[in-house]
Amino acid sequence: MHTTALTLIELGAILLFLGILGRLAGRIGLSPIPLYLIGGLFFGQGGFIELEGVLDFSEVASEIGIVLLLLMLGLEYTAKELVTGLRQSWLAGIVDFVLNFTPGALVAVVLGWGPVAALVMGGVTYISSSGIAAKVIGDLGRLGNRETPTVLAILVFEDLAMAIYLPVLTAVLAGLSFAGGLGTVGISLLVVTLVLVIALRWGNIVSAVVDSTDREVFLLTLIGAALLVAGLASALQVSAAVGAFLLGIAISGATAENAARVLEPLRDLFAAIFFVVFGLNTDPSSIPPVLGVALLLAVVTSATKIATGWWAAGRQGIGRMGRARAGTALVARGEFSIVIAGLAVTSGAVLPELAALATTYVLLMAVLGPVLARLAEPGMELAERLSSRRLRTVPTAEST
Amino acid sequence: MNVIETRLPGIGVRREIVTGSGRRVGIVAQRDGDLDLIISKASDPDACVASIPLTPDEAATIGNLLGSRQLVAQLTEEHRDLPGVSTRQFLIERGSPFDGRPLADTRMRSRSGASLVAVLRSGQVQASPTPDFTLTAGDLLVVVGTSEGLDAAADILRNG
Numbered sequence: 001m002h003t004t005a006l007t008l009i010e011l012g013a014i015l016l017f018l019g020i021l022g023r024l025a026g027r028i029g030l031s032p033i034p035l036y037l038i039g040g041l042f043f044g045q046g047g048f049i050e051l052e053g054v055l056d057f058s059e060v061a062s063e064i065g066i067v068l069l070l071l072m073l074g075l076e077y078t079a080k081e082l083v084t085g086l087r088q089s090w091l092a093g094i095v096d097f098v099l100n101f102t103p104g105a106l107v108a109v110v111l112g113w114g115p116v117a118a119l120v121m122g123g124v125t126y127i128s129s130s131g132i133a134a135k136v137i138g139d140l141g142r143l144g145n146r147e148t149p150t151v152l153a154i155l156v157f158e159d160l161a162m163a164i165y166l167p168v169l170t171a172v173l174a175g176l177s178f179a180g181g182l183g184t185v186g187i188s189l190l191v192v193t194l195v196l197v198i199a200l201r202w203g204n205i206v207s208a209v210v211d212s213t214d215r216e217v218f219l220l221t222l223i224g225a226a227l228l229v230a231g232l233a234s235a236l237q238v239s240a241a242v243g244a245f246l247l248g249i250a251i252s253g254a255t256a257e258n259a260a261r262v263l264e265p266l267r268d269l270f271a272a273i274f275f276v277v278f279g280l281n282t283d284p285s286s287i288p289p290v291l292g293v294a295l296l297l298a299v300v301t302s303a304t305k306i307a308t309g310w311w312a313a314g315r316q317g318i319g320r321m322g323r324a325r326a327g328t329a330l331v332a333r334g335e336f337s338i339v340i341a342g343l344a345v346t347s348g349a350v351l352p353e354l355a356a357l358a359t360t361y362v363l364l365m366a367v368l369g370p371v372l373a374r375l376a377e378p379g380m381e382l383a384e385r386l387s388s389r390r391l392r393t394v395p396t397a398e399s400t
Numbered sequence: 401m402n403v404i405e406t407r408l409p410g411i412g413v414r415r416e417i418v419t420g421s422g423r424r425v426g427i428v429a430q431r432d433g434d435l436d437l438i439i440s441k442a443s444d445p446d447a448c449v450a451s452i453p454l455t456p457d458e459a460a461t462i463g464n465l466l467g468s469r470q471l472v473a474q475l476t477e478e479h480r481d482l483p484g485v486s487t488r489q490f491l492i493e494r495g496s497p498f499d500g501r502p503l504a505d506t507r508m509r510s511r512s513g514a515s516l517v518a519v520l521r522s523g524q525v526q527a528s529p530t531p532d533f534t535l536t537a538g539d540l541l542v543v544v545g546t547s548e549g550l551d552a553a554a555d556i557l558r559n560g
Contacts, residue, residue: 076410085409134410141451143428144414144438149406156409257431322446 010054014043018272029139031132033334034366036272037359040279041287058277063240065274066339067230068223068267070241073130073159074248075260079199082249085156092150092312093157096330099304101126107297108354116172117354120344123165124358125301129334130155132366136329136373147313147322151329154312162336163192163246166239169340173347174237188238195246207255219262241339271335278342279359286356294360298368305330306372321380328376332369337362414438424448427459435459457538461491464520464540471518471525471542479544487517487542488550490557494537497560504531512552514545 018032021039025032077085086093104125108118133155142148167188171181198206210225212218226244233243251259309327318326341358344350406414408428416426416438424440434453441449454462468489475487492499498506509515519526519533520540526533535541543553 081407081409084407130410138411141448143408143411143430143436144416144424144426144440144448144451146424146440146446149408149414152409152411261432318446319444321444325447 007054007057011057014039014054014058014273014276017043018276022272030370031129031135031332031334031366032272033129033132033275033338034363036275037279037338037363040276041282041284041359043276043280055280058273058280061270062274062277062342064227065267065270065272066241066342067226067244068263069271069274069335069339070245071226071248072260072263072267074245075251075256075263077156077159077249078252078256079196079203079249082156082160082196083200085153086160089150089153089157089312092154092308092315093161095311096154096158096305096308097126097161099308100301103297103300103304107293107357111293111353113351113354117344117350119169119172120340120350120354121357123169123340124337124361125297125333127158127162127333127336127340128155128305128330129332129336129366129369130159132332132334132369133329136332136370140373142325142329145322145325147309147316147318147326150313150316150318151309151326154308154330159245163242164189166242166340166343167237169343170239170347171237173344173349175349184237187236188242191233191238192242192246195250199250199252203250203252206250207252210251210259211255215262218258222259222263223266239343241343274342275335275338278338278345278355281345282355282359283352286353287360290353290357290360294357294364297357297361298364301333301365302331302368302372320384321377324376324380325373328369328372331365331372333362333365334369337365437462457494460522460538461540463522464491464538467525468520468540468542471520475517475542475544484546485544486547486550487544488554490541490543490554492535492537492539492541492557496535496537496557498535498557499537501535502531503529503533503535506535506556508543508553508556511556512545512549514543514549514553516541517544518542 018036018039021035022032025035101122105118105122108114108121111117113121133151137143137145137148137151164185168181168185171184210218210221212221226247229243229247230240231243234240248256306324306327309325309330310323313323313326337358341355341362345352345355401417404416404418404426406416408414410431412428412430414426414428416424418424422445423442424438424445426438428436428438428451430436433456435456437450437452437454437459438448439450441447472487472489479485479487503516517528518541519529519535520542521536521538541557543550545553
């Protein structure tokens, strides 16, 4: 068959399949991310159907997916929100990092995968899915809740941490020497600071340059700028994703809102391809051996995220119920865990088992997160009823 | 009244007041223009008993309904010495014949004898609007007149 025809047929089949999966996810009120991963496993190497013709396109498309994912993330925040968020939440952010980075890193070390894999797995278990968390908060009507700003502040901190973590990761994955790596990190820190300053002072100028009333011109300028910045960042060994994220932050105000609106469907499309490509490159038969570890990691990192939220909300004077809601809202891991694992796997610096573990882990956490968030209130009520029953027997014991 | 403003990064802004009964009541203004009316739970003041999505029209109307009481009470007080004169409020609904038309088109004064003293829009009071004032859906009209005059005014506003 003609290769173009084959590519089109395969791409069409994949997208159609994703559409059906997405509809299914919407029906049962779940994030589509785990289903996209499963879709990729289904089609990919070792899966039921092996696809060849679509690989070249989907590799590039998945790169674009990461760039758009991070660009949109940057668009959601203004530089001011990032700075004030950082000031309010740095302590909670550090607790979050220590509690949730450690389990992943530890597992990689125990499995004997080496320090690079530890850095990767730590990132995978550290970062909550801001996409899933924000959706859960909206869906459950918690926008007005008092603990919600605490949850969002932690998510903001994590996203900023990504801006530092990703360049470090890319430097390490590229196998740069310590001095070279330090140089890269230095450059990226400088760039991050510079962009924040530019965004704070002259964000409106950057926005004005990108802005256009013509939809087509606007879209072309926006995507052109994003890919250019991402490519340049990548050439400087700073992560492409971070370049896109910073561009997103620099664009502000009404331009950012319009940009988010026109880019959203494109982001959804390319990000879906990104998840599928990640699944495609994972051999399903590599999952059963890591299932036990993934389950253990899921249990431990759910507990550590709940502890993080519980502690952070408590510091803001939130009651027990709200603290439980804050903790469980943070449990979901998703897009960024896969972005991190994807960077590591494509660099070839880690074992393929890591991809299997990361996929399985995200499959579990993307489902578990929203479920736990929903169960927070009934669960707490049950716990309180049980403990009050126990308390009722305690006074008689004490009075004797 | 102390309005507490909380930024919700990536989502928007929450503005709320704490009422005398200890409940939080306010709105979440989302980036994309959506508004949510929020009311905190009595048993768990951190949580909300309701988070009701409102269109801009609906939000403006509720603002008017809440704001109009004081104005109407004040007008009623002023007309207490005039027997037979009362104050009533009329809502310009979506699809009303005067949605988007100037006030002069209603010819309310000459047809019913009742007079329009104020228009409430998005919680703001427009006192003594001029004939070229354009009415839109969601406006709450405060009208003063005799009870027959007010009935006639209601009929005009509803049926043109």
